[in-house]
Amino acid sequence: MSGAAVPSALVRDVRLLAVALVYELRKVTTWRAGFVVRELMRGMWRPIVMVFVYRTILVQPTDRLGSYDFRGMVAYLVLAASFEKLLFHQRGLDLSDQIFQGYVTKYLTMPLRFFVLALARFVQHVLLQGGVVVLLWCVGALLLPYWWPQPASALALVEAAVLVLLGSYCYFLVCFLVNVLAFWLDVVWTLSAMTSFVFSFCAGVLVPVSVMPAMLRDTLEWLFPYWAVNAPAELFLGRLGHADFLRGIVVLGLTIVLLELVRQILWRRGLAKYVGAGM
Amino acid sequence: MGALLHHLRLAREFARVGVIRKSQFRVEFLTQVVMDAAWYLVHIVTFEILYAHTESIAGWDRAQIRVFLGFLFLSDAFWMIWLGQSWHFGRELKDGVLDSLRLRPGSPIFVYFFQRFSLEACINGLMAVAWLVWALSGLEGSFSLGGLALLAWALALSFWTRTVLSVLFTIAEFRAINSDLSNVAWEVSMTLSDRPVDVFPLRFRQLLTSIVPVAALSTLPAALVLGRITPLEGALHSAWIFVLGLGVFAWWKRSFRGYTSALG
């Protein structure tokens, strides 16, 4: 017997996470053009197009869409686009392909928790996109100071960031769950794509939830997408207050607990049914 | 003529294979139908919300924007039915999957881009047709053969443009392997085409009408049917986009010659 103590599961997970994170960072930067296209430009276009749409609606300074004038709407769209970039991207996880092609098999014989490898993708995404958002933010604030939104207070900035990060983790779990369905379904990219644009609508990325009809608005405020994009943007702008932040924490916290439970159950059942590819 | 028949037979075979493939993945069949239906719904709801606050967006009223959405949905359904393979181009180029195109007879553009027929998108196509018919019935004026011909022309323009753009965007991947440029360009074009191009500043509008003819996916066809542009203007746009398409196909074939397969 070796005298060396086996590290605890948590320590092993953290070590694996660190190693996998470096690997993931190297991987995304291997293809430089792909890095610029995927990591820098993704998620920017729809808000820009919506700026032009709103410009044709909010022509006069007195024109309003809900409580937004054109300048307020631009500020909202900038924030929504930035926060959406921080959300995990459904194409960042190729777990369904790995299950379908049978590549998961090799990990099942290793003494590791597979979820840690997926988690490394999430951490990589948040780190990289965090850097990108900060960079874009500085450039935007320098070039377009009139249009660029400023945080209502330092506290509002922190609260918005906390909600976005928790929301991003929720969406990551949703992506993971959709991918895990590949244990039962042969192809799940359609579900992934659908999740993506339904999420985007519910999060108010293109149209603020406050502009939507009352019944729809009241429903969306109980779902996590609203607290991942719309609410942080309005917190940042000072349109929502500290009480709303606390409500957001509760909604996101409960969502994480629920999704985590479902994830563990689905993963276990999926593995029990898994046969890999080939005969 | 022989080549045309050969490619039509190939298309029939791709459709047959697509039907067989989807008969094996029943859940995917249903989820894809639901996915596109949800995509339609998001667009409809977004515009309905905006029209609850305004009468007109860039000169398009609610009835006209519904026709516009009809063309957008049909154009998307055409892409899903026939051109879904283009979504996989970047990865397959990187992995050397295009090797077989070099070895097999026939037009590599046709054989590659049209190989993935999607049966479920036909269902979505039917939904899109129903929406377009409903939107057109909400317009003033009566049904005529001339109107029907105009509609057929508008659809042909939209489908041709969709094919040309799908091929055009993949050329970027030849230059920058695994860059995702093709898919991002596709996403951008979809984003630009799902609002009338009249919302954009003049120069950008001209770019989208003449150089990268995103406008011909939904704005121009809808404008042609709605009488927002004259048939002569429509004919000039169509002729230009047809020539542009031939140029794009020639460019793609040239780029394909430079493809070096996966290393090994």
Place this chain on the structure above:
Amino acid sequence: MLIRMADAGKTFRVWRRKEGLKGFFTNFVAREWTQVTALANVNLEIRRGEFVGLIGANGAGKTTLIKCVSGITPVSSGSASLFGVDSFALGDGEKRRLALVMGQRSQLWWDLPAIDSFRLLREIYSIPSELFERRVEEAAKRLAVTEKLQRQLRQLSLGERMKMEIIGAFLHEPDVVFLDEPTIGLDLVSRETIRRYLVELNRERGATIVLTSHDMEDIEETCRRLVILRQGRVLFDGDLVGLKARVYDRRSIEIHLEPSSRAWDDSLAPRLAPLGATLERSAPLTLLFSVPASNVQTFVPLLFELFQIRDLAIERHPLELLIRQIFQSGQAPAPLPAEEPKA
């Protein structure tokens, strides 16, 4: 001449990855590019109806050679032609006479039953329906996969998949077929079936076949001509029968030692030299010698004298040993007196 390569070379441009955190940034910002030579001055001519084995260690350039000559990728220097046409400018007419099977990459559709992929190929190659049905039936019968035609490709075993690939490749009765490691990972029975099928097709239809494999049995049982590549160059191009003759006058003697026996040490080598024997492989309790057939009678008693032997086996010298020597030394075998060297 069906296939001709003249001074053909192929280079790839790759960047050198650097380690560490600094490397992470320099890899992104300032890459160091280098040229990798996959093929260099390759001269090769293959006639109609030949069955050519192409072997070499990993990275020797086998797959690149096949890609260049089949028109998948152009040569960087020199020329490569197929059917008398520049390989990289093949028209539809030439493509109808050509097929490629890659052991590590399926040419068929992964999520379709093989028969549906074949029907698609029938349209691509414009094969008349009656001919198509007959060829599929016959080939499936010969390869014993008739029952599997209706099953999704991904649900087949590796061997069955490869048989389907081969059926698909021969459906349009090509004049030239390139097979890149078609037996990789297959069991003995599947390998044997595929080899027999290829030999029959070559004999019956006169199809020219170029086969790469790491399994020397594949080469020995199918090919008449052997091309050995090393670091992108043709090291040997000649008659396989001649090469076999070179090794068939030798014998391999493998001995298993008792644990109490003396072990091999280099001081024993001079005792073997007069008999023309060489040590080919040594493990703690196993030794493999190569010895001229005429000296076996003298050599075996010497072994019993030197070691305590538990078991002994004498076999014809496998071709594989000679090939291994060639790979390791990089030296082409000297031609036999009657042999006409091609490279």
